Amino acid sequence: MDRLRSKVILISGGARGQGAAEVRLFVAEGARVVLGDVLEPEGRQLASELGDAATFLRQAVTQEGDWKTAVNAAEKLGGLHGLVNNAGIYQPSTLMETDTELFERHTRVNQLGCFLGMKTVAPLMERSGGGSIVNISSVAGLRGSRARWLIARQNGR
Numbered sequence: 401m402d403r404l405r406s407k408v409i410l411i412s413g414g415a416r417g418q419g420a421a422e423v424r425l426f427v428a429e430g431a432r433v434v435l436g437d438v439l440e441p442e443g444r445q446l447a448s449e450l451g452d453a454a455t456f457l458r459q460a461v462t463q464e465g466d467w468k469t470a471v472n473a474a475e476k477l478g479g480l481h482g483l484v485n486n487a488g489i490y491q492p493s494t495l496m497e498t499d500t501e502l503f504e505r506h507t508r509v510n511q512l513g514c515f516l517g518m519k520t521v522a523p524l525m526e527r528s529g530g531g532s533i534v535n536i537s538s539v540a541g542l543r544g545s546r547a548r549w550l551i552a553r554q555n556g557r
Contacts (some may be wrong), residue, residue: 405430413487415443427453461513479528484512509512
C-alpha cells in the first residue's frame with residue numbers, strides 16, 4: 401500500500417475518531433502525516449503509535465498562527481500534498497437554548513477553520529506540485545432535523 405509514498409498530508413482534528421482513522425489510513429498508504437488537534441494527549445499517543453510517519457502538533461483551527469505552524473511542519477517533511485480539514489464541533493441545542501457564544505464557536509471552528517486551512521496551505525501545496533483538499537462536513541448542514549424539533553416539543557418548548 402504505497403499510493404501515497406513520499407506525500408505529506410496535513411489532517412486537522414486528527415487525534416481521535418474519524419480524524420485518527422484518516423491519519424492511520426494515510427500512514428498505511430505510505431504518507432507522512434502532520435496531525436493537528438487541540439486534544440494533546442490523544443494526538444501525542446497516536447503519533448507515538450505510528451512512529452516517524454506521523455507528527456503531532458497542537459492546533460486550534462481558528463488560529464492563523466497554528467495553521468502557519470502546521471504548514472511549516474509539513475514543509476520540513478518535504479512539502480505538502482494534501483489537507484484534510486477534519487476538525488469540527490457539534491454541540492446540539494435547540495434554537496432558543498443556543499446563545500450567541502455557542503453559535504459563534506460553531507461558526508469559527510467549522511467554517512472559519514476550514515477557510516484558514518485552505519488559505520494557509522495553498523501556497524505550499526502549489527510549490528509542492530499540487531495536491532488535494534478534502535473538507536469534511538456533516539449532512540446536518542444541508543437539512544433540518546425533525547428529531548430536534550420533536551424533542552423540543554416533547555419537552556414543552
